[in-house]
Structures are given as C-alpha cells and as structure tokens.
Amino acid sequence: MATPSPSMADPIDTMEASESPGNLTALKNQHDVEMQNRIEKEELNTSSTDTAENSASGLEDNSKVPRLPLLKLFWFFFNNFGLFAWGGPVAQIALIKERLVIQDEWITLERFQRVFAVYQVLPGPEAAELCMFFGCLSAGRLGGIVAGLAFILPGFVLMLLASYLYSLAGFENVYFNASFKALQPIVAATAVFVRRIG
Numbered sequence: 001m002a003t004p005s006p007s008m009a010d011p012i013d014t015m016e017a018s019e020s021p022g023n024l025t026a027l028k029n030q031h032d033v034e035m036q037n038r039i040e041k042e043e044l045n046t047s048s049t050d051t052a053e054n055s056a057s058g059l060e061d062n063s064k065v066p067r068l069p070l071l072k073l074f075w076f077f078f079n080n081f082g083l084f085a086w087g088g089p090v091a092q093i094a095l096i097k098e099r100l101v102i103q104d105e106w107i108t109l110e111r112f113q114r115v116f117a118v119y120q121v122l123p124g125p126e127a128a129e130l131c132m133f134f135g136c137l138s139a140g141r142l143g144g145i146v147a148g149l150a151f152i153l154p155g156f157v158l159m160l161l162a163s164y165l166y167s168l169a170g171f172e173n174v175y176f177n178a179s180f181k182a183l184q185p186i187v188a189a190t191a192v193f194v195r196r197i198g
Helices: 011-018 021-057 070-082 089-103 109-121 126-169 174-197
Strands: none
Touching (some): 070 089, 070 126, 089 109, 109 126
16 A cells, blocks of 8 residues: 655644644644534535525525414414305415415415415315415424314304204205205306306
8 A cells, every 4th residue: 555645644644753742732623623614614605505595496484484372273274264265265275375475474475386386286175285284384283283174164064054954954845945946047047157257
C-alpha cells in the first residue's frame, strides 16, 4: 500500500511529529470545531434549499391551521358546514373553500386545489373528505374523524327522521303516496329546464 504524499496527508498527522502534546490537543480541538462549523453550514444550506422548494411548491403552508380541541372542532364543523351545507357537493365545497381557505386562510388556494383534485379521483363524497382533511390538519387522525362526523350528522339525522315519519304514515297511505306522485312532474320539469339552460 502506498503511503500518502506529505501534501495529501492529514494536517493533524503532519503536526504530530513536530508539535508538543499540549499544542496537538489544541490543534485537534480547532480541527473538530472547524469540521463542526462546516457540517452546520452545509446543513443550513440544505435546509434553506428544502424550505425554499417547499414554499415554492406550496407544501409548507398550513401554519395558520388552529389546533382545536376535539369538542370545539366538532362544534366548528357541525355549526359552519353540517347545518348549512345544503344543495349538493358544489355548494358544500364552495362553502368550505370560502370559509377555511379564503376567510380563515388555513391553507393556500393552491394547496386546496391540489387536495381537491386528489379527492375527486378517490371514491366518496368530496365535501365530507375535505372536512376530514381539515380536521386532520387541526387535530390529527381523530380530528379528521370528528370533523367528518360533524359534517355528516345533520343530514343523517334528517334522513333518519324522514324515514321514521314515512314509516309512521304507512307505506299504503293514499295521501302520502299522492304527494310523491305530485312531485314527479316537478322533477321532470326541472330536468327539462336544466337541460335547456345547459
């Protein structure tokens, strides 16, 4: 094995022959400090580059998401979206976007659009999935479940109540069935009207 030339040798090894033990320790300490500074500088450059890339891509933009306790989170989503988000997914998603992205600025519009694009590909109701996403941002996985339940609960209770009333009235009730038959031409007229607009 070839020995390294003096120009390529480690400066500490070169100094060992000519320096006293006290100076050698000081030189090693100085060398360690310089190496530590160099490593810290490289880590700082790497982290600043990563931060710049993340902020440019919009990944690091959820700093305004409040950390809500589960009960407050439930009430927030129940009161703001569950009770008032009627009219189908278009109206519901617009309401979620207006409140959480435009007004409260939980995340940026760009990130919201990316998340919404993913939820359009996945099966399931996008509005409920968006509520679960924001719940996860605020309070973790359990927060996502709580926010989803808060969003779904009013519609679930309303349909449960309607089903119960329908069963009380009886499936053979003449007046009840007549009211459903009266709705058929209204639904057909609405479909024709929407088709003519489109």
